[in-house]
Amino acid sequence: MVSPRIAKIAFLYFLLPFLTNAKAKEEWWSLSPEKIQETEIIRNKSAHWSINEIDYFVYDKLAKSNLSPSPKSDPRKLIRRVYFDLIGLPPSPDQVEEFCLSPSDKKYNKIIDDLLSSPHYGERWGRHWLDVARYGESNGFEYNEPRNNAWPYRDWVIKAFNGDMPYNEFAKSQICGDIKYKDRGGDAAVGFLVAGIHNTVLPGKEILKKQARADELEEMIGAVGQAFLGMTLHCARCHDHKADPISTKDYYAFAANLSGVYHGEKKRLKDAKQKIFTVLAKDPGLMKIHLRGNVASLGEEILPGSIPSIGGKENEFQINSDSKDSERRSKLADWITSERNPLFSRVAVNRIWAWHFGRGIVNTPNDFGANGATPTHPKLLDWLAIRFREEGHSVKYLHRLIMNSATYRQSSVTRKKAYEVDADSTLLWRFPPRRIDAESLRDSILMVSGTLNRRAGGPGYKDTKEEHFNAGRYYIAMDPVGEEFDRRTVYRFSPRGGRPSILDAFDAPSPSSSCPQRQTTTTPAQVLSLTNSSFVLRKAKQFSERLEAESNFIDEEIIDRAWEIALNRKPDTKEKKIAMRIIQEEGLMVLCRTLFNSSQFVLIE
Amino acid sequence: MHDLNNILLSKRHFMNWSMGGIGSTALATMLKSDLTANTTHFYPRAKRAINICLVGGLSHIDSFDYKPGLEKFHGKSPPDKTKINVFFNKVGLIRKHDWTFRRRGQSGLWVSDLFPHIAKIADELTVIKSMHSDTGNHTPALFMCNSGFMTNGFPSLGSWLSYGLGNESDSLPTFVVIPDNRGMPSGGADSWSSAFLPAEHQGITLSNKASSTIRDLFPDENKTRINSESSSSQLLKYMAKKQIDELGGSDPILEARLKSYELAAKLQTAIPDVSNIESEPVYIKRLYGLGQKPTNEFARSCILSRRLLEKGVRFVQLYSGGPLGGKPRTSWDGHELMIPNHEREAARIDKPVAALIKDLKMRGMLEDTLITFTTEFGRTPFTESAPNDLGGGRDHNNAAFCVWAAGAGLRPGMSYGSTDEIGYAVHDKPVSWHDFHATLLHLFGIDHTRLSFYHNGIQRRLTNVHGNVLNEIIA
Structure with a gap:
């Protein structure tokens, strides 16, 4: 009798490669060239909901599962979504009001154009790429020497996105x-x-x-x-x-x-x-x-x-x-x-898609092989890959295409029936709501508190202390105070070691391996960081000072303004009432901290 | 594939210290059902564990692996030097063990005088004498020992246990790490990072200084606590509920967030309670050597570990040894002179470790608590010196070393495997870290080939594609 060990070896090294290779070579979807027929695109063109080709593909899939798409999102929520998506920062109250006054397609497209030409766009999308690039600024292991001159790569990535390379x-x-x-x-x-x-x-x-x-x-x-x-x-x-x-x-x-x-x-x-x-x-x-x-x-x-x-x-x-x-x-x-x-363009468009929707058409953006996920919308992926190539591999073209679609502009509201069939919204019957990532959270706190330092590029700010023990090196997280440290998080010197609790708790990836998609966990460590960390407490204080200065120290005005700045909306009556109580009982600073902790501050619809 | 992971998670997580990675349908089941016993692959012998991790490299041939051959060849050149791969490439003469070996207890296990207290509880130990590792380089070796891989970026055993079994405590984390007071081990917090597993599974560092604490537990010196009755807490709840309603009545992220505020409040009470070592009776303090030099620090760590386990923490990792190098060295890394180095390090931990086992046994906890005593690698039978010199120090030896375990489901008072005549390489029944980890998971009721997580194209396991359970050491 053949021993199980020999049988296993025989299977793994001889039989399995034969089976999988033969199969993958001929049939594996991602290794054959894209093919798409014009008729496949126009089949569902008649759907009244659709705006562009993306919607035809999405609608087709939804219809096959007896699902229907969602109506357009509330403009107030949509503009917030667009800002966080493209630049990782909230809009100002004025920008919101201007759009909500008459939310036309023209205005919508103008906002997208403006954001795509903002220097903050590259900071946001460059950060996505730095995750894939496992970008860290020290060697790791025992000596873990700092790479004080690695930042030109980070700047190059940001510039490449901004210039639509x-x-x-x-x-x-x-x-x-x-x-x-x-x-x-x-x-x-x-x-x-x-x-x-x-x-x-x-x-x-x-x-x-x-x-x-x-x-x-x-x-x-x-x-x-x-x-x-x-x-x-x-x-x-x-x-x-x-x-x-x-x-x-x-x-x-x-x-x-x-x-x-x-x-x-x-x-x-x-x-x-x-x-x-x-x-x-x-x-x-x-x-x-x-x-x-x-x-x-x-x-x-x-x-x-x-x-x-x-x-x-x-x-x-x-x-x-x-x-x-x-x-x-x-x-x-x-x-x-x-x-x-056949992989190059597909992999690229899938990443862009995943960063817009929080989930790729292929849900394993670093793996298009047989161990990875299969695409939810294979034809859409191929069509996008072809369009991307035809448009000279322009990433900004893709952004416009995707964000212009009805699919992207859908509301996030749950419908019971659809939720039962597809809880993760993989078929995109709604825009999947998501918690903002660690960097957007920190950057928004800076912006809302009125202390964001927009200086771009150059050596990163250092919020770690280097400790040497003999040959070994450790990076200890600190919370230094000053303008320099209020820069966007992408400009943080990022050694392999200690980091501020807000990055640790909110799932910023370890730069030790490529991270194709952020995880979203919810832990008490997040609560502790957003409630007790010296950074959040300081920023809440500065937010309260900003509000007092901008609202003539009148509580009612302060509360309205706080909601507009932090959440891009006005408070309702009950919120106002509780907010008043907080100001009296716990102080304005606590109210500000509470807004940083609030669900709408961290969840984008 | 991510959904697959989520489904696994949701089944295993009910009373969560953390609520990560929850699939959207999971919340209801998660909150009401106790699935631990049902979700393991077979009957779990161990429910919790403490790992004592020796940074630097304990000399197996001076502690638990008795080699009469060393006496025989003392002062001679090792045979066939060409086959020797040592880190610093300095192969001196063979040196006999510097501590006397004796048979101990009923079992007659060999333990040297380096560990007189541990020697007294030898009958509780299961010693593996045939460990070997893929690398003799410190940081990668420590990563191997913790995660089964040589580089940064892989989850450690504690994270895998947290992922696999969830949390028994509703107020404390699943996986707690207590570093040496002298500093972090090489590689720092990456040694207990959850890597690609969700962040909830990362080891939480608890210092063992007088007021043990975790990061951001309190905002100020006054230890102001989260007050769930306050107006600000009410506002948070109101706003979350309002948003959940607007979203159609359900949102798993927001629901989990609400819960996480309650958990954080509990944590603020639980951490100071558990670290109140002073409340321990005098005889316990004496047993561990608390308040005495040089055992005070590690006694504190050991008592704290036991208290954490009692409160439902699943896995505690204690580090013996801080940063590498130094004069004198602050870890088990006796390159220059073995005697002062190992004596100093052993004196810090010998009594507390023995006390920990005695204490757990007294409380009936040893039956389902696993204690492991691990190190990066062993040390060479020849000294790290010029070819014809008999030096006082020993180089790294990843070709052979010892670890031991005690408690839950193990056969006590036995040794497993053997090394060659001088303890340079494994002779019989080689055990890799993957085998060791597979065995530990087995004791927890987990089939190591079935505990996996998809990451970057691979269904990752603690044991990579290796690992055989050591059935002989299981009772």
Whole structure:
């Protein structure tokens, strides 16, 4: 009898790859080119609710589940949604009133245009990308040295979003910008490759050093694969991928493209006195398969190359084993962004969609493989991917398209029947309400309290104290006071270590691995942070001072104004009554803190 | 896939310290049903655990792994140096153990004089002598020990238990970490981060200073508490209910938020209560060595742990050893001189750890409480010195080391596995961290292959794709 262990090995290493590869190669949806028929788009055009093509696809799916879409959102809620979505900050009371007076399509589109040209737009959407890029500003591990010169990458990302850099150029720059776009911030852009953790505690023995380097490469390959291909390539380091058609050979061909990339600093192009944390290119050397991932057990030599199952070809790079790093990374970037690659545009539009709706069409934005989720609206995804490409990979085009749809402008109100069928609103029978993320929460508190420092770019503000214990380094969270620290959270120096409680409690991701989508938890730690942290208490005080100054110290006016600034609406009679009591019994500052804690402050409809 | 995770979560979470990741249909079930016993995969032997984690690397051959061979080869070169991968690549002469080994108790387990108090409770211990780890580099090794992976970014055992079993307490977190007073272990809070698991599962740090506390527990020195009767609390409730009504009568996030304010208020009472060590009777204080040097600090940590478990906390992790390096070193990292280093560290924890086990036993808690005593890796049988020198220190050895466990469901007074003649490498029944973790989860009634969470393309497990339960050590 065959032992279970041998049977398991046989299954995992021989049978399963055969089954999954065969299946995935021919049928796996994300690896075949997009196809969409014109007739499929117009089929549901007659739906009276629809505004643009997105709605036809969404309506079609809803109809098939016997669901109907929701009516338009209340304008007051809609404008708040749009502001948080595009810039991560609430609108001012005037902006709200202006729109609500006559909420026309023209005004709506104008607001979107204005926000897209606001510098705050890049800060908000750049932050989304920094999650994917696992951007952190220290090396991690024991030494955990700070990366004081990594911020040019963060600024480059923000600028790229603000300038609507075509997404294919955005991707290329992050893979080989230091080679191809040197004069356009390319050194900063490739900060992407080296944004992850990096162990600088090196063992003495040569073989252990090689192992450490192989680990480092895997980290980088994982990041590139997930960010641009939505594929978990790094799973193929020791064995052929268990679920997707990626062989160990593919892994090492991919690795050969990046094997000249090292973490380090160099002089900045513009100002040679300044340094930048970026890629240090070295001789890539020969690449051989590490049998079962073991550096001491080398197999055949592998040339740099693409992955055949992802729109690549065998030996398509046509480069030798002695080719330079620059040649390798340029070819890699060309293949990743090429039109032949069926994943590139799909993965990109799905991310943008997910950041608008809180959920992707594919609900696993970093994984379009067989372990990932299948799309809820496959045709819509393909149509968007095609449109995106045709519009020159313009992200702002996509924003306009999505935000103009009836789907996006729906109300968030629950309908019992629809809720029973689809509680998570995956079919988009309403706009799914969501809690704002940690950064938007902190930034809104700053803005509402009237203390937001809008200074953009440059080295981040430091709200941690560096403590050294011998060779080890720790970052202790602090709450320093001053204008510098009232900048938007995206400008926070973000080492791998301590952070303010508001970031910890409200699910800001650890920068140790790529985060495609934020989680939303609800914990008492959030209550403690929003009730007791010195930051919130200080900001509540400043909010109360702002209100007093703007409302001539008249309680009634103060209360109206507080609601307008924090929640973009007027208080109702009961709220007013309780607010009056709070001012008398607990003080205005407590009222301000209560508004920061209120459900409408944190939940966007 | 995220919905899958949510469904799992919702089934396991009822009286939550935290309400994260709840699927929208989950709230009702969550609040009324006690599912712990039903949701484990098999009958749980352990309900709670304390891990004592030794930072730096305890020398197995000076503590629990008796190697007469060391006496035989003392002062000689180790055989076949080419096969030796040590971190600093300095391979000196073999050095015999610096503490006398004796057989202890009824079981006759070998324990050296390094731990005289623990030696007295040897009959309670299950010693694994054949541990090995993938790395001899401190921080990755500590990550391995906690999360089964070598890098930052993976959830630790405590987070997995919290995710898998939920919380038994309605006023305290599931997973509490008490670092060494001398500072954080290398890697800092990443060692107890929930990583990609929802934030509710992260270890909450409780300092063991005189007034133990957690972050932002109170706004000021006066310890002003959240008053649920106050006008501001009323306003919060009114506003949340108003918004829930406007949204059609139900919203899981807002409902969970309302609940979280009640939980925070409870926490403000529970934390000061549980950390009031002074209320313990004198004989307990003496048993642990509270108020005595050099045991005071760790005694405090151990008593606090027991009190936390009594209040329903599921997992407490205690660190012995702070930052690496230093003169003298502040962890179990005897590179230069083993004797003063290990003696100093052992004296801090020996008595409190033994007392903890005795105390739990007295209270009948040891039956379903698991104690684990772990470290990053072991130390080399040869000294870290020039090839022909007999030095006083030992380098890292991830090819072999010891850990022990006690309590819930284990076979006490036994040792498992063995190392070679000099304790350099595992000889028989090798145990990886994945095997160790699989066994711990098993004791909690969890099949380690079935406790998973989808993240970035992979259904992640504490045990990666490995792990075999050590059935021989289970009673």
